[in-house]
Amino acid sequence: MKIAMIGTGYVGLVSGACFAEFGPDVTCVDVDAAKIERLLKGEIPIYEPGLDALVAKGIKSGRLSFTTDLAKAVSEADAVFIAVGTPSRRGDGHADLRYVEAAAIEIAKSLQGYTVVVTKSTVPVGTGRRVAELIRGANPAAEFDVASNPEFLREGSAIGDFMRPDRVVIGAETDRARAVMQALYRPLYLMETPVVMTTLETAELTKYAANAFLATKITFINEIADLCEKVGANVQDVARGMGLDGRIGKKFLHAGPGYGGSCFPKDTIALVRTAQEYGSPARLVETVVQVNDTRKGAMASRVIAACGGSVRGKTIGVLGVAFKPNTDDMRDAPSLAIVPALQDAGAIVRAYDPAAMHEAKALLPGVHWCDDAYDAAVGADVLVIITEWNEFRALDLDRVGSSMTQKVLVDLRNVYRAEDVRALGFRYTSIGRP
Incomplete structure (x- = not known):
């Protein structure tokens, strides 16, 4: 054929x-x-x-x-x-x-x-x-x-x-x-x-429905993560307890800075518009879109809070700018909301991504692009993990900390165990964990 x-x-x-x-x-x-x-x-x-x-x-x-x-x-x-x-x-x-x-x-x-x-x-x-x-x-x-x-x-x-x-x-x-x-x-x-x-219509709608549902799972666990922080619970344990239920499943229950990429953002919005056009509003999906957009912007506030309430004149090291690991795709990446917000707040940003820096340079002006994760940490007042590339999961944190001005790590992907990082003298902030 x-x-x-x-x-x-x-x-x-x-x-x-x-x-x-x-x-x-x-x-x-x-x-x-x-x-x-x-x-x-x-x-x-x-x-x-x-x-x-x-x-x-x-x-x-x-x-x-x-x-x-x-x-x-x-x-x-x-x-x-x-x-x-x-x-x-x-x-x-x-x-x-x-x-x-x-x-x-x-x-x-x-x-x-x-x-x-x-x-x-x-x-x-x-x-x-x-x-x-x-x-x-x-x-x-x-x-x-x-x-x-x-x-x-x-x-x-x-x-x-x-x-x-x-x-x-x-x-x-x-x-x-x-x-x-x-x-x-x-x-x-x-x-x-x-x-x-x-049928044609059913196949077309199946794609949008699948992506909207997965986006909803991500947004749901992100809101549960916020509640976990208020009540002293651990979102990773909550997600595991949920995911072991065969009716729910463990995939897409990882708290973080919000979804991005080439599919979920545009497909959820397109589904909302189609539903409105046919007089059958998708209220749940509308809310998912709004909550996710808000969340990405709110992540910069977490970084600022970790720096004592101000990042003016401070250097921030950023690890990962692609919307997810193993891709160079920058479409609707959380970094596109987080990095400019930090720059607007007066921060100097040093960043590294294993694959996406070529795409990111035009989208994130004013960023100093680094050779590797350790280079991004040099002189930083805080190091922020935005994308969970595997190479960021086992960094020599002693080496990282020795090159930083202050040992502060904001882990937006829950890559590390809090007790391990704090034992090395870091102030550590993660998502949905006490």
């Missing part, structure tokens, strides 16, 4: 490389010629563990290729995946479907023979019908079906999520389309991966 993957962003590149590993011939298409040239040389434009090796393997096998020629890729494909960006639309928060719609029209012009056009991008309910309408309008003679196949990839572990998913969701409404999609995912059928076959 042959696949055309329209878009070589995070979803398109990971999905294309993984499908090639499954066996089909995959052609990834992008309008950015410079990006395609880099990919042909094996240069990966995003940070995702294992992706460089997987892409190189696909290219070597001849099953993975990159091009700017959409027409040729589409004309030869059994399935065309739309994996372009759907950012929040300025002004109202709805998903911006300009790129999806433009891709649909271009695809329509090049369809030859029966083809399944699949929305892989995260799109609001009704988008699949809209894509079908655009294709029919641009090419009335086209023989095609539209399917929805939302991605559930976690940045930092995306390859494993694609190869060994909890489930695959496919919205398809003809036997012919279902047969094509089943053939593409045949390796997962052999592994007895649950495959949910449903």
